[in-house]
Amino acid sequence: MASQLFNLIEKIINTGTLRVKDATGTITTFGDGTGDPIAVRFTDSEAEKLIARDPALALGEMYMQGRFQMEEGNIYDFLSLVRRNTLAIVFSPLMAARLFWRTGLAQLQTRLPINRNRKNVSHHYDLTPPLFSLFLDEDWQYSCAYFDPPDISLDEAQLAKKRHIAAKLRLNEGQRLLEIGSGWGGLSMYIAEMAGVDCTGITLSHEQLAISADRAAKRGLSDKVRFELQDYRTMKAKPFDRIVSVGMFEHVGIGRYQNFFDKCFELLDDDGVMVLHSIGRDVAAHGFNNPFIEKYIFPGGYIPSLAEVLPAVEKSGLLVRDIEILQMHYAYTLRAWRERFVARKEEAIKLYDEQFFRMWEFYLAGSEMAFEWDKMFIFQMQLSKSQFATPNNRRYMFEAEDKLKAAEANRAPLEPVAFS
Template sequence: MTSSLRILLKKIVRKGRLQVTGADGRIETFGDGGGEMISLRFTDAEAERQLHDDPQLKLAELYMDGRMVVEAGDIYQLLALIKSNTLSEDLTFGMMWRGIARYIASELRSLLPVNHNQRNVSHHYDLSAKLFDLFLDADWQYSCAYFHPEGISLDEAQVAKKRHIAAKLLLEEGQRVLEIGSGWGGMAMYLAESSQVEVEGITLSTEQLRVSRGRVDKRGLSSRVRFDLQDYRTMKAAPFDRIVSVGMFEHVGRNNFSTFFRKVAELLKDDGVMLLHSIGQPYPSRFTNPFIERYIFPGGYIPSLAEVLPAVEKAGLLVRDIEILPHHYARTLRHWRERFLARREEATALYDERFVRMWEFYLAGSEMAFTHENFFIFQMQLSKSNGAVPDNRDYIAERESALAAFDATRPALETVAF
């Protein structure tokens, strides 16, 4: 093993047990020996040097390329071990200057006059629909599930999430609802069927648009649910009674928060209600993780509430409720990763082994953000009027109870057509 990597690992891994086989065949162990052993093997010395110089990016890339092999434990356990040990003083000079360079690059990208929203969305969401079918629930909910009560299945938890959101929207029959970021159509169909409302969903993914339109036609909901390929910023329509956005705000970008909420205010009736469901982090970040930025969600940014609330206030919107869900996404991601790996051969046939390792790293790293970095889900309820929402929260449970009765009789969802 290269001396530089040995020094770095000895400095970082103080707790736990990490066994590393270098490209030279030598085996070394780091940590205090506690817990389950995690074992790595490097295939070449250059991989060791690259990991030392830029661990934020190269840990993922070397795993993807098969140059760093996890032989005992799994990639989530490795990431959790590193994160539970790492302190700010463990950063090397190389890590610090790369961090500064990424911060500068992030700031420069934010100043560019050309926005690449559709290209960025396409990078992830226009992947084969068959890929997402490998690990999502029956309704293809690609956002945090709501495991209430404890112990329910992923499919049940995704229904509970839709029920929870619908209750907070205070829907009434005949209302017009806008969904910003409509995914594969599941939320829009649920709202239309459960509450007898009309829903217009917008997306920037052509693949999601194709699938969602097909699902609506097959479900017989075309008269009440419509999907369009539309950027929210250029949308022009009569104000809506309700607006919902689930798992889309992470793609807005921190320099576009004010634009987003001004458009919400423009598109929402004076007595309307909006529900925003998003990932949050406990403090503003200087830049997005370089692996996520390059391979998974280019242009994405996880906001902190400190960054979001000023933009809400400047848009003239009132915060009526904020709920923090700190652990539900970790469970959701664990389900997704286990389901994905259980069908690894099918995923490899769709793409290749490198892609599968990349996707595994993404799911494991995302789970680790919630278990070790204090990421959370926030559901923010907004309105323009104090009278749009009741003064107490009893209505949420009451409406969820009524929706649960609907869920018990709702016809099963059809298989998605590819």
């Protein structure tokens, strides 16, 4: 094994049991011998060197290429073992320099006046739709579910998420709602059916637009729910009573937060309410997208801290009426996605190939690990222009959820998402 990687692993793995077979077939055991053993294998010495130089990027690449393989346990088990042992790791000078460079580059790119949003969205969301059918719930909700109570199924948790958000919006029949980043249309359709609200969803994904419009038409909702290929920044419309955005803010970028909230202020009625649902991070965490995720999965992504978001909210004139932190809910969501995806491995390989399967397995496992160990979370922020737009207590949210849950019994079952 390359001595540089050997020394790195020896510094990291203090607890647990990790057996590493290098390219020559030599097996070395690290850790204190506790827990279920995890065994990995390198197929070539160059893979060892690449990971030693840049583990944040190369580990995922080598796994994706089949040059770093699991022999006992799975990739999530390995990543969790490493992360549990590196909560206080001291970076080498090279790693520290690379960390500084990536942080600076991310901060620069997210502030450049170059619109790559449509290209970045297409890179991920315009993948073949059958891929998403392998692991998402029946409504194709591609954002954090709400596991309350914690032992419910993924489908139940995604329904609970929609219900939870709808309750915070204080919906009434006849209102007009804008959904920024409408995905495959499930949230807008839920709101239209459950509350009689007129919904406009905007997206930058051609695939999502086609599927969501088809779904609304098949449910007879075309008069109440419409979807548009539209960038929020150039949208012109009469102010909406309600605005909701779920899982889109991570693509905005810190340099554009002020523009985002200024535009939301413009598009929100004076008595309106907005709910923003986004991934968040601890302010001390790295201010750049994971390099593997950036290169292969979500180019241009940026996970905000609340300290970065709130100044832009306040400067826009919007008032923060409520903030809720959802801890671990995304870890549970990602675990369900990963388990479903792995269970349908052969189908995923037929859609693309085995390298693509491993790439997505690594993405799902790494993301799950991040929400379990890296202080990442979901925040739901309720905003308004007026301090009187929402009550001065939270009882109304719980009451609204109870009413929605009771009404769901009369909602027609969802049909399977159709795609060509």
